[in-house]
Amino acid sequence: MTTLQLENLRKQFAPDVIPVKDISLSVEDGEFLTLLGPSGCGKSTLLRLIAGLEQPTAGAVKIGGNVLNDIAPGDRNMAMVFQSYALYPHMNVSENISTSLRLKNVPQEEIKRRIANVSEKLGLGHLLNRKPSALSGGQRQRVALARALVRDPEVFLLDEPLSNLDALLREQVRQELKELFKSQNKPVVYVTHDQTEAMTLSSKVAVLLDGIIQQLDPPRRIYTHPANKFVAGFVGSPQMNLLTLNCNQNKAILGDYGFPLPQKGQSAKMIDMGLRPEDIHIATPEDELTVEGHVFLEENFGREVLLSVKVKGSDQTLRALIPPDDEWDNENIKLGWSHRQMHWFDAQSGERIEAADSPVLAS
Amino acid sequence: MAVAQQPQEQQTQSKIPTKRIILWLGVISLLVFCLAPALWQLLTSFKTNDAIATIPTIYFPNLSELTFNHYITLGWNFLRYVFNSALVSVISTVICLGVGAPAAYTLARLNIPGKQIILSCVLVVSLFPYVLLFLGLLELVKYFGLGNNYISLIIPYTAINLPLTILVLRSFFLQLPKDLEDSAKIDGYRTVPMLLQIVLPLTLPALVTTGMLAFIFAWNEFIFALTFITKDEMLTIPVKVAQIGGASVYEIPYGPIAAATVLGTIPLILLVLFFQRRIVQGITAGAVKG
Ligand SMILES: Nc1ncnc2c1ncn2[C@@H]1O[C@H](COP(=O)(O)OP(=O)(O)OP(=O)(O)O)[C@@H](O)[C@H]1O
Ligand SMILES: [Mg+2]
Numbered sequence: 001m002t003t004l005q006l007e008n009l010r011k012q013f014a015p016d017v018i019p020v021k022d023i024s025l026s027v028e029d030g031e032f033l034t035l036l037g038p039s040g041c042g043k044s045t046l047l048r049l050i051a052g053l054e055q056p057t058a059g060a061v062k063i064g065g066n067v068l069n070d071i072a073p074g075d076r077n078m079a080m081v082f083q084s085y086a087l088y089p090h091m092n093v094s095e096n097i098s099t100s101l102r103l104k105n106v107p108q109e110e111i112k113r114r115i116a117n118v119s120e121k122l123g124l125g126h127l128l129n130r131k132p133s134a135l136s137g138g139q140r141q142r143v144a145l146a147r148a149l150v151r152d153p154e155v156f157l158l159d160e161p162l163s164n165l166d167a168l169l170r171e172q173v174r175q176e177l178k179e180l181f182k183s184q185n186k187p188v189v190y191v192t193h194d195q196t197e198a199m200t201l202s203s204k205v206a207v208l209l210d211g212i213i214q215q216l217d218p219p220r221r222i223y224t225h226p227a228n229k230f231v232a233g234f235v236g237s238p239q240m241n242l243l244t245l246n247c248n249q250n251k252a253i254l255g256d257y258g259f260p261l262p263q264k265g266q267s268a269k270m271i272d273m274g275l276r277p278e279d280i281h282i283a284t285p286e287d288e289l290t291v292e293g294h295v296f297l298e299e300n301f302g303r304e305v306l307l308s309v310k311v312k313g314s315d316q317t318l319r320a321l322i323p324p325d326d327e328w329d330n331e332n333i334k335l336g337w338s339h340r341q342m343h344w345f346d347a348q349s350g351e352r353i354e355a356a357d358s359p360v361l362a363s
Numbered sequence: 364m365a366v367a368q369q370p371q372e373q374q375t376q377s378k379i380p381t382k383r384i385i386l387w388l389g390v391i392s393l394l395v396f397c398l399a400p401a402l403w404q405l406l407t408s409f410k411t412n413d414a415i416a417t418i419p420t421i422y423f424p425n426l427s428e429l430t431f432n433h434y435i436t437l438g439w440n441f442l443r444y445v446f447n448s449a450l451v452s453v454i455s456t457v458i459c460l461g462v463g464a465p466a467a468y469t470l471a472r473l474n475i476p477g478k479q480i481i482l483s484c485v486l487v488v489s490l491f492p493y494v495l496l497f498l499g500l501l502e503l504v505k506y507f508g509l510g511n512n513y514i515s516l517i518i519p520y521t522a523i524n525l526p527l528t529i530l531v532l533r534s535f536f537l538q539l540p541k542d543l544e545d546s547a548k549i550d551g552y553r554t555v556p557m558l559l560q561i562v563l564p565l566t567l568p569a570l571v572t573t574g575m576l577a578f579i580f581a582w583n584e585f586i587f588a589l590t591f592i593t594k595d596e597m598l599t600i601p602v603k604v605a606q607i608g609g610a611s612v613y614e615i616p617y618g619p620i621a622a623a624t625v626l627g628t629i630p631l632i633l634l635v636l637f638f639q640r641r642i643v644q645g646i647t648a649g650a651v652k653g
Contacts, residue, residue: 053545074551086542090564100550147550 002064002154003028004050004187009059011045011211019045021211023059027155027187027204034190034198034219037208038234043191044083046208047157050189051080063154074103079148080157083164085140087132087147094119094128097146118150121180138169149180156181156188162197174200195235199223207231229350232274232343238306241275243316244347255314257291262344262355272350274343277306280320280335282328287336291318295330309333401628408433408621415617433622441603441626448599449630451513451588452581455520459528459577460570462521467532468562472541482533489526496523497586504591515591516599520584524577535569536562571638582631600627 004027011020019042027033035043048054050061052073061068068076079100087096094115101111119125122142132140141161148156161177162170178201181188192198198205199219207214207222207230215227226232232240243254251258252271261271283290297308304321307328311318320335322328344353406422407415414421414428421428470478500519509515539562547557588599598606604623607616 048545051545051549053548072553073545073548074553078549080546080549082542082546084540084542086540086546088543088547088561099547103551 001029002187003062004155004189005060005062005065006046006050007060007062009046009049009061010057011042011049011054012057019211020049020056023208023211023213025206025213025216027189029187030182030185031204032181032188032190032202033204033206034192034202035206035208036192036195036198036235039193041208042211043193043208044159047080047159047189047191050155051078051157052076076155077151077153078155078157079151079153081144081148081159081161083160085132085144085161085164087140087143089132092129092131093124093135093143096132096143097124097150100147100151114150114152118146121149122146137164137166138173141165141173145177145180149184154186156184156186157191158188159191160193161190162192163194177201195237199235207234209234225352226274226343227352229272229274229345232345232352236276236278238277238319238321240343241273241277241280241318242345243273243275243318245271245273247271254291254316255293255311257311257313259289259342260339262342262353264356268347270347271353272345272347274345275318275337275341277319277321278304279341280318280322280337282322282326283334283336288338289342290334290336292332292334293318295328295333298330300324307333309335404621404624407617408625410618412618430618433618434626436619437622437626441623443596444598444600444603445627445630447513447597448582448601448627451516451520451599452578454513455517455524455581456574456578458517458521459524460574463525463528463573464532464566464570466525467529468536468558470529471533471536472544485526485529489530493523494586497590500587501590509591511592511594511597513597516581516584516587519587520577520581524580528573528577531573532566532569535566539565575635575638578634579631 006023006025009020009023010018012018019040023046025033035046037043045054049056052061052068052071056069063076088099091099097115097118098111101114106114115128116125119128122145124139124142124146127135127139127143132143135143141164144161148158162173165173174197181201190197190201199222202219204216205219205222206216207227209230215222215231217225217227222231222235226235226240229242233242245252245254245259247253247261247269248258250261250264252261252273254273259273291309291311293309293311295307295309299306299308303324305324307320307322309318309320310316318335339355342355344355345351346353406424409429409431410421410424411428411430411432414424469475470482475481496519504510504515543561543565544557547561552561582599583601584599585601585605588602589605592598592602600623604620604627607620607623
């Protein structure tokens with residue numbers, strides 16, 4: 001039983017470069033934690049701190065309660081897959097895979113057995129004698145994975161391992177990864193800026209911005225209950241509609257329409273409303289909330305059409321994902337949604353405001 | 364597809380001859396331009412003295428005008444000078460790489476205070492015309508009593524080659540993916556084995572290139588070798604060649620000089636040809652990305 005724990009981890013490169021500010025979290029055996037965030041938010045730095053490639057300015061990395069800060073990366077028994085794969089170009093595939101075992105003086109037969117084992121699992125059997133330069137991108141990625149798996153480490157660290165693959169291959173490898181790591185039953189920390197990967201692979205997602213965890217929750221909850229405006233806008237594609245609205249007695253005003261505020265007695269002048277495009281549909285008579293407007297942009301994704309709608313009486317835009325067989329009038333479209341699907345955020349702090357009547361789901 | 368390609372093929376076919384001709388003309392004129400002096404020496408070294416002196420010049424000598432005599436007059440003694448040159452050049456090159464590579468790595472990878480200043484110093488030194496150091500060095504050699512000692516050549520050669528070596532190797536290290544070293548650390552390499560087993564093999568092409576430049580400089584250097592070494596059995600090739608004299612002041616022994624030049628150049632050529640194969644272009648290909 002291993003638990004990877006980070007306690008108040010901080011990394012400061014220069015007075016104004018602090019990619020990791022104060023991060024605490026823990027990952028258990030079999031848990032798949034994804035660090036999700038935009039480019040430059042400190043994901044790789046955090047991973048390198050865990051691996052020991054960078055020394056934290058403050059805080060601690062622990063495995064099973066033991067502080068690892070002073071232990072060299074090679075002795076931490078963690079395997080890391082790099083974004084660039086970082087295969088040794090002058091060694092062939094089997095040497096690349098077995099380097100760490102050879103350095104740990106694992107007996108020769110054992111090494112052979114493990115290479116055979118892992119290369120069979122990843123379909124690398126016929127490539128063992130090739131140099132990395134003679135491999136395709138996908139094959140290199142597998143070798144990099146094999147190099148991590150063969151060590152049977154206590155913790156797996158992966159830094160955007162799929163970002164160099166093309167879209168189709170990425171989808172396929174994603175599924176394989178999921179099964180692969182399920183069978184390993186070890187803590188996995190996975191870095192990505194691709195929300196699809198984060199949503200499909202992980203058991204927990206940590207959304208990072210500016211070196212701070214914005215939200216740490218299972219993927220489903222990140223989607224349904226974004227903790228703040230940033231998470232709401234970052235997770236979900238197409239992006240959530242985020243509108244800053246004026247408030248007027250218990251109502252948020254959008255053009256000619258008013259929506260009941262999430263909490264009674266709200267005193268703020270402004271509030272941010274969030275509404276996912278996929279939650280909006282062509283209004284039916286039963287809809288509690290509707291707006292009218294005109295379509296000024298239509299983007300066809302095949303399965304759905306993304307309509308950009310100017311709401312009547314306002315210059316704000318709502319984007320709605322509509323099935324293409326639905327019928328609508330571009331000049332005067334009526335959109336509807338339900339209360340439950342609205343998200344509210346404090347206009348100043350960006351924090352989520354829970355609607356008073358909606359039960360707070362325990363995750 | 365086939366239909367679309369046909370006109371293209373015809374076009375390229377009709378273009379190839381003119382392109383080829385221009386290419387080969389260019390190659391040949393460049394070769395002649397670069398190699399003419401060397402070929403001239405080679406030719407002279409095999410011509411008899413009479414043939415050398417004949418005017419108009421004989422470009423294509425017949426058998427009776429060819430001889431090995433110039434090489435024979437040089438004798439086995441000449442190997443002594445080849446040895447001197449080789450010793451001085453090899454040692455100074457090895458030291459140069461041995462000191463320069465770690466320095467370059469440090470300057471590329473580590474955050475040391477004053478790094479920019481050190482770098483600009485290195486750059487300035489490498490721009491300095493080395494002949495200007497000559498008088499100062501002469502004083503130093505006298506002061507330390509290093510005259511007629513190989514060290515008096517090895518040290519300056521190393522020092523002169525170091526700045527360029529450091530700059531070239533540093534830029535090479537800079538473009539070496541850092542992930543490789545991180546990956547090695549995670550695999551459990553300690554710093555020194557990592558440098559020797561992961562970084563060094565990848566650096567070989569750059570080491571060979573800079574090493575070759577350093578070697579050629581040391582092999583051909585003349586002024587220092589002329590002044591710091593006076594004992595005949597310690598002379599290097601360039602100095603020895605210049606000292607080959609005739610029976611009288613008025614006689615210039617073109618034949619033996621040419622032969623000596625050729626002999627002195629052959630090791631260099633062999634070296635370059637040998638190491639050229641080691642400079643495998645793009646050895647880091649496949650290390651990163653897809
Ligand atoms: N060694 C370093 N010295 C100084 N600043 C650094 C260093 N390493 C990273 N940084 C800075 O820290 C910030 C975070 O970098 P990091 O590599 O962690 O981003 P990331 O989230 O992994 O981004 P990406 O998705 O593009 O890989 C960046 O602004 C970067 O410039
Ligand atoms: Mg990164």
